[in-house]
Amino acid sequence: NRVFEGTEKTRERLGVVDELLCYWNLDDSEDTLEELEDALIASDFGPGAALTLVDSLRDRIREGEIKDQGGLKKELKKNMVGILESASINSGSGELAMSGKGLSVILIVGVNGGGKTTTVGKLSNRFAKEGYKVTLAAGDTFRAAAKEQLEVWAERTGATVADYPADMEKPNPIEVLKHAAEQSVEAESDSSLLICDTSGRIHNNFKLMDEIEKCKKVLSEVKDGAPNETLLVLDSTTGLNMLNQAREFNDYIGITGLVLTKLDGTARGGAVIGVVQELGIPIKFIGVGETVDDLQPFNAEAFVDGILS
Ligand code: GDP
Numbered sequence: 179n180r181v182f183e184g185t186e187k188t189r190e191r192l193g194v195v196d197e198l199l200c201y202w203n204l205d206d207s208e209d210t211l212e213e214l215e216d217a218l219i220a221s222d223f224g225p226g227a228a229l230t231l232v233d234s235l236r237d238r239i240r241e242g243e244i245k246d247q248g249g250l251k252k253e254l255k256k257n258m259v260g261i262l263e264s265a266s267i268n269s270g271s272g273e274l275a276m277s278g279k280g281l282s283v284i285l286i287v288g289v290n291g292g293g294k295t296t297t298v299g300k301l302s303n304r305f306a307k308e309g310y311k312v313t314l315a316a317g318d319t320f321r322a323a324a325k326e327q328l329e330v331w332a333e334r335t336g337a338t339v340a341d342y343p344a345d346m347e348k349p350n351p352i353e354v355l356k357h358a359a360e361q362s363v364e365a366e367s368d369s370s371l372l373i374c375d376t377s378g379r380i381h382n383n384f385k386l387m388d389e390i391e392k393c394k395k396v397l398s399e400v401k402d403g404a405p406n407e408t409l410l411v412l413d414s415t416t417g418l419n420m421l422n423q424a425r426e427f428n429d430y431i432g433i434t435g436l437v438l439t440k441l442d443g444t445a446r447g448g449a450v451i452g453v454v455q456e457l458g459i460p461i462k463f464i465g466v467g468e469t470v471d472d473l474q475p476f477n478a479e480a481f482v483d484g485i486l487s
């Protein structure tokens with residue numbers, strides 16, 4: 179079970195929860211709840227998510243709904259699933275919001291090395307199989323050979339990479355995405371999809387954030403080019419750091435969904451609960467390897483079972 183592998187570090191740290199529960203008794207639950215809150219924070223959940231989870235347990239205990247250790251753990255899991263699922267419910271659907279007909283556009287953003295280009299390839303595979311005519315836009319003009327890397331993914335998945343504008347002097351992501359969107363609109367068939375890669379924004383660098391904001395804007399200015407989804411790729415091995423990244427990207431350009439990558443490693447995926455809790459953005463997919471087939475729709479129950487087995 180790859181999700182299970184990918185939540186290993188969080189689960190190891192949360193091992194302390196089981197220990198805590200062994201000593202837990204109802205008459206003295208406050209100390210245990212405080213220790214539980216510390217354990218959640220130490221496991222990358224972030225203070226906000228930890229507090230919400232523990233407050234809710236405290237209420238249930240007061241109401242007499244939790245009677246034993248098993249009940250406490252079950253309630254904790256239920257609350258984690260609840261946080262993850264409520265974001266999906268609020269956003270309408272767990273799957274991507276594709277246009278019913280015509281062109282759909284997905285903009286992929288995230289910091290360098292997180293797995294954006296790989297995710298573009300995996301999404302291309304998924305939607306080409308569903309019958310979409312897929313075009314990839316090489317908006318990562320910063321990294322050497324990023325376009326060639328996309329061409330390899332396109333080849334593997336039956337997609338094409340949009341040409342650079344003919345008159346472009348120096349590679350410029352804004353012009354590349356604009357041109358790709360215009361080309362896609364012109365060639366639009368019943369179900370075509372443009373997936374836009376972008377370069378690895380250093381999230382605290384204002385200039386780069388400004389550029390990615392312009393990328394989104396320029397797409398939106400092309401008729402039918404406004405992104406259906408703006409997906410933030412988060413590397414699950416980065417732990418709590420992903421909360422800062424998500425805040426920054428969301429503030430600048432508005433994120434509609436998360437893709438959590440590298441869950442097949444010894445990842446620290448639990449931190450994503452804090453991201454979903456604070457920002458209300460749903461996780462759409464998880465990455466569990468480096469090949470085109472290693473993308474799975476997110477399942478909150480399976481994920482939480484991985485974290486708190
Ligand atoms: P980008 O800089 O954000 O475009 O990141 P890349 O797509 O180039 O990925 C960076 C590295 O992470 C590459 O070596 C990928 O093969 C690897 N990678 C991406 N997604 C996953 C994943 O889900 N699991 C594993 N194990 N590796 C991944």
